[in-house]
Amino acid sequence: MRNFSGGSDEDMAKTPSRDFAASALFQQRLSDALAGEAGSNADIAGRMGISKDVLIRALRAGLIPGTRSLIKIADYTGSSVDFLLGLTDTDCCAATAEGATFQGRLQELARRRGVKYGRIAADIGISRSLFNAWAQNGYIPSAEIAYQLALYFSVSLDYLLGRTDAERYARP
Numbered sequence: 001m002r003n004f005s006g007g008s009d010e011d012m013a014k015t016p017s018r019d020f021a022a023s024a025l026f027q028q029r030l031s032d033a034l035a036g037e038a039g040s041n042a043d044i045a046g047r048m049g050i051s052k053d054v055l056i057r058a059l060r061a062g063l064i065p066g067t068r069s070l071i072k073i074a075d076y077t078g079s080s081v082d083f084l085l086g087l088t089d090t091d092c093c094a095a096t097a098e099g100a101t102f103q104g105r106l107q108e109l110a111r112r113r114g115v116k117y118g119r120i121a122a123d124i125g126i127s128r129s130l131f132n133a134w135a136q137n138g139y140i141p142s143a144e145i146a147y148q149l150a151l152y153f154s155v156s157l158d159y160l161l162g163r164t165d166a167e168r169y170a171r172p
Contacts, residue, residue: 027062
């Protein structure tokens with residue numbers, strides 16, 4: 001992983017690598033959050049606004065869904081995305097007061113840090129064209145890229161995604 005957070009290479013070595021395909025911790029935290037939930041998996045998934053198959057794969061194998069589904073799961077369970085993914089042990093997510101969006105937060109964070117999208121893309125090793133898709137089409141990045149961006153800006157995923165005004169949580 002590139003050292004794009006401004007810390008030393010030693011600090012980056014302490015940053016745990018994350019698997020955004022599957023996670024036993026995600027599986028456990030989701031199962032715990034849904035314990036006692038009435039209805040079938042199909043019913044629960046319907047209330048969440050995700051497909052039944054996405055929920056079943058998450059519950060049975062710990063497969064981490066796409067970012068939009070992950071946000072819907074976090075919204076439904078009242079958890080933070082960071083908590084569900086094991087990026088913090090603090091299970092809280094105070095909703096944003098201003099209706100922030102990923103696109104708005106990304107623009108604001110880049111402006112605050114004084115960097116252009118091309119520089120960010122080069123620093124974290126992604127295509128510059130992704131920024132256009134996010135800005136012009138309202139897309140949001142995969143959990144893995146969102147995590148890289150959150151590290152780059154030293155903010156929580158929930159803050160970056162516009163879910164909370166809390167910029168950081170305590171990392172485990």
